């Protein structure tokens with residue numbers, strides 16, 4: 001007799017996750033979601049007090065987490081930190097930034113700082129974690145925080161879109177090469193989420209009106225809107241999903 005199909009597990013018990021940019025915003029939400037699903041979460045960001053406080057909050061809520069101070073754009077220190085804290089089954093590669101400017105006003109400094117964090121550092125953090133996953137041989141899930149701006153253009157976001165379209169390409173190409181090791185690589189593509197990074201955009205009435213008009217579900221995103229998606233992509237429920245993106249945009253890119 002045929003067995004009734006059963007939903008693969010969304011639980012992450014026994015897994016180890018690294019979350020970059022975990023002290024606030026989307027990274028803190030992702031770290032909490034992974035911890036709630038049962039993973040031990042290593043949380044990284046530059047500011048020591050902030051990342052230690054964020055990890056302590058998750059521990060106080062009854063989950064397993066620790067903080068580490070790390071500037072992901074410092075290659076040598078990133079390599080050492082990953083070696084110290086590996087192995088990892090999950091990477092939520094989330095540290096990123098924006099400094100919105102009209103295309104005509106973008107300077108080389110502005111360009112370099114956004115590309116350095118959002119594309120260069122994200123690339124090498126994932127490469128380093130992938131190397132350690134290959135060594136251990138248990139596969140894994142790499143989730144890059146891309147953006148809806150990795151799929152469409154946005155006002156004053158020529159550099160930001162360049163980095164997020166870039167990480168979409170890195171995701172597809174690396175997914176092809178890492179599949180032989182059962183390492184899945186995907187992106188999470190949120191619309192505007194209320195975080196410290198987007199505060200200045202939301203405080204501008206013209207930009208807020210633009211955002212609210214574009215999000216078909218009629219509200220801006222909250223950190224909670226990304227949390228289930230992080231767990232899903234990390235879990236066995238997404239076992240055949242790689243080289244693609246999960247867009248959480250309230251319908252922004254639907255038209």
Ligand SMILES: NC(=O)c1ccc[n+]([C@@H]2O[C@H](COP(=O)([O-])OP(=O)(O)OC[C@H]3O[C@@H](n4cnc5c(N)ncnc54)[C@H](OP(=O)(O)O)[C@@H]3O)[C@@H](O)[C@H]2O)c1
Pocket residue numbers: 020021022023024025026027044045046047048050070071072073094095096097098117145146147148189190191192193194195196197198
């Ligand atoms: N908010 C949105 O609407 C939105 C939408 C789509 C995509 N995203 C993407 O989501 C990610 C997180 O955005 P967010 O809004 O949560 O940003 P955020 O509130 O500014 O938080 C950024 C986090 O990254 C850390 N960070 C910054 N530079 C770092 C570095 N060099 N090394 C290590 N950690 C670093 C910050 O801590 P320290 O400063 O202490 O290092 C902080 O924990 C970014 O990749 C962003 O592009 C955001």
